[in-house]
Amino acid sequence: MYSFFIRRVLATIPVLGMVAIFVFFMLRMTPGDPAAVLAGDNGTPQQIEEIRESLGLNEPIPIQLGIYLADILRGDLGQSYFFKRDVTELIGLRVEPTLALASTTLILTILVAVPLGVIAAFRRGTWLDRGVMGFSVLGFSIPIFVLGYILMYVFAMELKMFPVQGYKSIFEGFGPFIHRLVLPSIALSVIYIALIARITRASVLEVLGEDYIRTAYAKGLPRRVVLMKHALRNAAIPIVTVIGIGVALLIGGVVVTESVFNIPGLGRLTVDAVLGRDYPTIQALILVFSFTYVFINLMVDLTYTLLDPRIRY
Amino acid sequence: MSQIQETHGDVSSLVDAAAEADASSRKLSIWERLLQDKSVVIGGSIMAFMVLLSIMAPLLGTMDPSEIDPTYRNKTPGFEKVWTDEDDKEQSWAFRMGTDTLGRDTYSRVIYGTQVSLIVGITVAALSISLGLVIGMFAGYIRWLDGLVMRVMDGLMAIPGILLAIALVSLSSAGLDTVILAITIPEVPRVVRLVRSIVLSIREEPYVEAAISTGTRLHLILYRHVLPNTVAPLIVQGTYIVASAILVEAILSFLGAGIPPEIPTWGNIMAEGRVLFRIFPHNILFPGIFLAITVLAVNMLGDGLRDTLDPRLEKRT
Numbered sequence: 001m002y003s004f005f006i007r008r009v010l011a012t013i014p015v016l017g018m019v020a021i022f023v024f025f026m027l028r029m030t031p032g033d034p035a036a037v038l039a040g041d042n043g044t045p046q047q048i049e050e051i052r053e054s055l056g057l058n059e060p061i062p063i064q065l066g067i068y069l070a071d072i073l074r075g076d077l078g079q080s081y082f083f084k085r086d087v088t089e090l091i092g093l094r095v096e097p098t099l100a101l102a103s104t105t106l107i108l109t110i111l112v113a114v115p116l117g118v119i120a121a122f123r124r125g126t127w128l129d130r131g132v133m134g135f136s137v138l139g140f141s142i143p144i145f146v147l148g149y150i151l152m153y154v155f156a157m158e159l160k161m162f163p164v165q166g167y168k169s170i171f172e173g174f175g176p177f178i179h180r181l182v183l184p185s186i187a188l189s190v191i192y193i194a195l196i197a198r199i200t201r202a203s204v205l206e207v208l209g210e211d212y213i214r215t216a217y218a219k220g221l222p223r224r225v226v227l228m229k230h231a232l233r234n235a236a237i238p239i240v241t242v243i244g245i246g247v248a249l250l251i252g253g254v255v256v257t258e259s260v261f262n263i264p265g266l267g268r269l270t271v272d273a274v275l276g277r278d279y280p281t282i283q284a285l286i287l288v289f290s291f292t293y294v295f296i297n298l299m300v301d302l303t304y305t306l307l308d309p310r311i312r313y
Numbered sequence: 314m315s316q317i318q319e320t321h322g323d324v325s326s327l328v329d330a331a332a333e334a335d336a337s338s339r340k341l342s343i344w345e346r347l348l349q350d351k352s353v354v355i356g357g358s359i360m361a362f363m364v365l366l367s368i369m370a371p372l373l374g375t376m377d378p379s380e381i382d383p384t385y386r387n388k389t390p391g392f393e394k395v396w397t398d399e400d401d402k403e404q405s406w407a408f409r410m411g412t413d414t415l416g417r418d419t420y421s422r423v424i425y426g427t428q429v430s431l432i433v434g435i436t437v438a439a440l441s442i443s444l445g446l447v448i449g450m451f452a453g454y455i456r457w458l459d460g461l462v463m464r465v466m467d468g469l470m471a472i473p474g475i476l477l478a479i480a481l482v483s484l485s486s487a488g489l490d491t492v493i494l495a496i497t498i499p500e501v502p503r504v505v506r507l508v509r510s511i512v513l514s515i516r517e518e519p520y521v522e523a524a525i526s527t528g529t530r531l532h533l534i535l536y537r538h539v540l541p542n543t544v545a546p547l548i549v550q551g552t553y554i555v556a557s558a559i560l561v562e563a564i565l566s567f568l569g570a571g572i573p574p575e576i577p578t579w580g581n582i583m584a585e586g587r588v589l590f591r592i593f594p595h596n597i598l599f600p601g602i603f604l605a606i607t608v609l610a611v612n613m614l615g616d617g618l619r620d621t622l623d624p625r626l627e628k629r630t
Contacts, residue, residue: 018468029484137616141609143560145567145583146601153594164591252475256564270476274483274570282480290472 008301012294017069019290023283024068028061030279037081077284082276087284091266097167098254098265100177104185105192105250106243113193114239117200118232121208132197139194144253148187148260155183165262184261188253192246199242203235210234237308244300251289343622352617359610367427378425378577381417390419390595413585413596422577423600429578430559430607433493437558438551440497445504446543450535452505453512463509466502474499478561482570492571496561500554507550508543515542545622552615556608563604579604 027034035051036043043051052058056067071077077087120132156164162183168176207213208231216226258267266285273281347353412418452462469477481495515521521538529537565571566580567587574581579600586596 014464015467015471018464019471022468022472026480026484137612138609141556141612142605143563143601143608145564146597146605149590149594149597149601152590157591248473251473252564255475255479256568259568270479271568271570274479274568277483279483282483286472286476286480289476293473294471 004305005302008298012298015294016291019294020069020072020287021065023286024065026286027068027279027283028064030277034081034279038079038084072287077287078280080273080278080281082273082278082281087281090269090281091284091288094264094266094269096169096265097263098258098267100170101181101184101188101254101257101263101265102250104178104181105188105253108185109189109192109196110243112189113196114200116193117197117239118204118227120197120201121204122227124205129201132201136194136198139190142190144187144191144256145260147190148184148257151183151187152260167261167263167265184257184263187260188250188257191249191253195246195249196239196242200235200239203238204231207231207235237304240300240303244297247293247296251293346621347617350617350621352613353621354617356610356612356614356617359606360614363427363607363610364431366424367431370424370428378417378421390599413582419582419596419599422582423579423603425577426579426582426600427603427607429489429572429576430562430604433489433496433562434555434559434611436493437496437500438554440493441500441504441554442547442551444497445501446508446547448501449505449508450512450539450543453509454516454531454535454539459509462505466505469499470502470506472499474557475561475564478565479568479570482565487571487573489572489576492562492565495565496558500558504547504550504554507546511543511546512539515539549615549619549622552611552618556611556615559604559611560608 035048035055035057038051038055039048056064059067075088077091079085080087080090083090116132116135120129123129152164156162163180166180168180170177213226213230216230221230254265255267255270257263258265259271262268266288269281270285272278273285413422448462452459477499478495481498482491485491515538518538521534524534524538562571562578563580563583566574566578567584569584571580572578574584582600583597586593586600590597
């Protein structure tokens with residue numbers, strides 16, 4: 001078991017390294033001289049040269065790559081062109097809204113999608129099942145921003161049940177915090193719910209065909225126990241895997257949702273950085289998002305061994 | 314004579330019966346099976362309609378989608394513009410879906426937007442399938458290449474697709490070709506993985522081993538034995554890529570990081586409509602509905618194709 005843990009953790013290193021190398025070359029491919037941009041409009045050639053020297057831009061490419069990787073390991077992600085401050089610091093300031101939005105969405109998704117999928121599997125072929133599957137196809141197809149605007153129009157502007165846009169930190173009180181997150185979380189969770197409900201249904205259906213389910217019924221166990229103890233537990237692995245893989249959808253969705261609902265998180269920062277051609281910030285955000293994604297999937301894989309003692313690598 | 318005829322009749326009726334039995338037990342042809350699948354029929358018809366719409370855009374009562382008319386800014390759907398032409402005749406033009414902040418006709422922009430969405434979707438699918446097919450076949454067949462290629466693909470897949478596309482667009486000036494390329498790159502690794510997994514399973518098949526042992530050249534093995542097996546899964550995968558590419562293009566344009574704003578795309582119309590959404594929701598709602606219906610249709614088509622062509626695909630990916 002421990003050797004599996006260690007091997008699985010080590011396996012993420014080449015992936016992360018690859019991401020870092022991609023990002024490095026993207027940074028080098030960008031038009032313009034980063035030193036000149038950092039020096040500002042009034043930078044003298046001497047200042048530019050000093051910045052070039054301090055950034056290591058005069059070194060050969062392989063050495064630059066080495067310096068870059070070492071910087072990442074130290075948590076130094078460079079300086080924002082636009083904000084003229086350390087990107088790491090900038091990300092620290094913007095991370096809270098994104099974490100809040102992602103967590104509420106994740107909770108909402110699991111609370112809605114897993115029961116929906118299980119019910120659909122249990123009532124296979126009924127209108128309930130068809131309804132869930134129909135919703136799932138629909139959920140995949142409605143763009144987050146269209147859904148976001150429809151929700152905003154109906155519930156915020158017409159019914160005035162929620163604020164239209166904006167974000168309040170959790171430290172300013174839980175009520176206003178959650179009140180502003182309801183619509184964004186719903187908009188963001190729909191595609192994720194569609195995905196998880198579908199996988200849950202498929203996974204439970206497969207388990208329901210197993211011999212031990214028939215045995216469980218045959219020995220007179222009530223439906224509820226069969227469902228919770230035998231079916232769901234065995235169906236859990238594909239579900240948890242897809243929850244992990246779906247984080248990529250979530251990250252893409254965060255970028256859009258934060259723009260629609262005017263939430264000052266990492267997603268908005270990404271869009272602003274792209275529009276302002278703030279390359280160091282773009283690169284840093286890609287690194288942070290990708291590392292988070294890889295890390296979550298590592299956690300998911302490690303959870304397997306806890307969920308299913310049969311798995312031994 | 315009559316007896317002979319009778320026996321002959323018997324035999325022929327027997328043959329007929331056998332043929333009939335054979336026909337009913339015979340597998341339906343692919344086209345027949347596709348036409349029996351509801352998702353394929355509905356999704357396919359909507360797609361055909363959209364293609365027709367995009368080709369016939371100039372004939373559908375549209376005007377120049379980029380014509381700016383400051384006197385008719387922000388008009389609600391149905392607003393009628395009335396003017397007198399040189400012959401003192403009264404002319405009128407109804408803005409079926411209203412106008413945007415620059416006075417452009419939203420209906421014309423939405424209809425012309427169909428062209429861009431379909432071009433992006435289909436080109437991205439064709440490009441990523443071809444690239445993925447070539448890379449995947451070689452990775453699956455040449456062992457020393459496999460490790461290297463798959464590490465690169467793993468790295469690419471670790472970057473969430475939309476994020477990678479946005480970052481790639483930011484590297485160069487925005488244009489249709491840049492956007493298509495930026496959406497294609499994140500899709501390629503998924504195709505490579507699919508193709509590679511097919512190649513790995515096919516090359517264990519006895520007929521491939523036989524081909525190898527008789528000295529068939531590599532390119533012939535790939536062409537004759539591996540390629541045909543990738544067709545069905547790639548058609549299905551390609552359909553899903555069309556849907557996701559249309560969606561990503563709209564997202565990029567909507568965020569302002571996509572195709573230049575003067576080109577009418579659904580994402581651009583919505584990006585334009587964002588500012589005054591509270592007063593004039595129509596500039597977001599109409600293109601939004603077109604976008605959602607198109608993506609829905611492509612996804613339905615994909616699901617139907619998967620069920621009929623390649624039922625195992627769902628598990629494979």
